[in-house]
Amino acid sequence: MNQAPESPSALLLVNLGTPDAPTATAVRRYLAEFLHDHRVVQLTRWLWCPLLHFVILPLRSPKVALKYASVWLPGGSPLAVHTAALADVVRRRLPGWRVLHAMRYGEPSIAAALDALRAEGVRSVRVLPLYPQYSTTTTASVADAIAKHGKGLQISMLQDYHRDAGWAAAVADSIRAHWDANGRGGRLLLSFHGIPQRLVDGGDPYAAQCEASTLAIAEALGIPRSDILLTFQSRFGKERWLQPYTQQTLEALGREGVRTIDVACPGFAVDCLETLEEIAVENAHAFRSAGGETLRYIPCLNAGDAHADALATLVQGDAGWS
Ligand SMILES: C=CC1=C(C)c2cc3[nH]c(cc4nc(cc5[nH]c(cc1n2)c(C)c5CCC(=O)O)C(CCC(=O)O)=C4C)c(C)c3C=C
Ligand SMILES: [Fe+2]
Numbered sequence: 639m640n641q642a643p644e645s646p647s648a649l650l651l652v653n654l655g656t657p658d659a660p661t662a663t664a665v666r667r668y669l670a671e672f673l674h675d676h677r678v679v680q681l682t683r684w685l686w687c688p689l690l691h692f693v694i695l696p697l698r699s700p701k702v703a704l705k706y707a708s709v710w711l712p713g714g715s716p717l718a719v720h721t722a723a724l725a726d727v728v729r730r731r732l733p734g735w736r737v738l739h740a741m742r743y744g745e746p747s748i749a750a751a752l753d754a755l756r757a758e759g760v761r762s763v764r765v766l767p768l769y770p771q772y773s774t775t776t777t778a779s780v781a782d783a784i785a786k787h788g789k790g791l792q793i794s795m796l797q798d799y800h801r802d803a804g805w806a807a808a809v810a811d812s813i814r815a816h817w818d819a820n821g822r823g824g825r826l827l828l829s830f831h832g833i834p835q836r837l838v839d840g841g842d843p844y845a846a847q848c849e850a851s852t853l854a855i856a857e858a859l860g861i862p863r864s865d866i867l868l869t870f871q872s873r874f875g876k877e878r879w880l881q882p883y884t885q886q887t888l889e890a891l892g893r894e895g896v897r898t899i900d901v902a903c904p905g906f907a908v909d910c911l912e913t914l915e916e917i918a919v920e921n922a923h924a925f926r927s928a929g930g931e932t933l934r935y936i937p938c939l940n941a942g943d944a945h946a947d948a949l950a951t952l953v954q955g956d957a958g959w960s
């Protein structure tokens with residue numbers, strides 16, 4: 639008896655998105671899409687839209703475009719380049735799988751990726767948002783887009799991988815390799831992207847997952863949790879975000895006489911504006927201005943083998959997919 643050929647399995651890696659050029663126009667287009675997402679900014683439209691269109695986008699876009707220009711790579715924005723490279727190395731580890739990547743905001747879009755998979759006859763898709771820690775501002779927003787564009791596909795999504803042993807070991811190995819090459823700095827600081835405290839008070843598990851990740855990384859490094867400083871960066875707007883803030887902490891450490899600090903950003907799957915510019919340039923400068931000597935930035939896992947192995951193992955397992 640002839641059996642229908644099995645439809646191929648597909649993996650969609652989803653990252654945040656990034657401008658397609660380091661120009662004010664491209665940054666404005668990107669920020670407009672990003673900051674219209676109700677998962678990211680919860681203000682009512684009549685209040686937020688005028689503020690966004692007449693104040694934030696015109697003032698912020700040119701300034702942020704200069705920052706993007708300072709870290710831009712020959713192949714594009716670091717986030718775009720590293721995410722595409724990561725998809726390539728994960729693909730090599732998953733023969734028989736169709737592996738694509740998409741961005742929540744901008745290109746390549748989630749809608750286009752899912753359309754392409756449908757056109758190829760794919761029925762079942764695993765969606766892996768490249769956010770180790772779950773947040774309503776990021777992971778749930780990806781889920782919204784998948785629900786909107788995923789009709790007709792059997793989709794399961796990984797909610798988070800914040801305590802995954804393979805991922806934590808990969809992060810710990812990258813820190814250990816940095817120590818082996820450069821010696822251990824005065825302190826180790828893990829900086830995660832912040833979110834408003836209000837969201838955590840309303841039940842967003844993000845802060846607890848950042849704490850759990852930090853513990854898992856400490857255990858994988860074989861050091862006490864108390865040897866690691868956990869801070870939050872990239873505050874946007876005036877309200878209180880998760881604390882302690884990265885920059886304030888670095889300035890305090892500089893004032894206290896810490897000379898060398900090692901900083902990693904395990905909440906970011908790949909390097910991007912927030913790591914390469916905010917941490918490695920702006921915050922390094924703030925640390926030095928406060929009396930510190932050197933901030934040594936430890937790159938994200940990017941398209942490294944350990945990252946690809948950890949993600950491919952997650953994709954082939956059953957835990958956490960729903
Ligand atoms: C890693 C997880 C992230 C969370 C959580 C997150 C929440 C969050 N972000 C903003 C506002 C901005 N973030 C911006 C850049 C940016 N954010 C993340 C990740 C998370 N954001 C990444 C990977 C990046 C870098 C993108 C790149 O192109 O390299 C920006 C754009 C830059 C700027 O204008 O400063 C904004 C704005 C909010 C409001 C928020 C939660 C409420
Ligand atoms: Fe608007």
Ligand SMILES: [Fe+2]
Nearest residue numbers: 654831872912
């Ligand atoms: Fe952000």
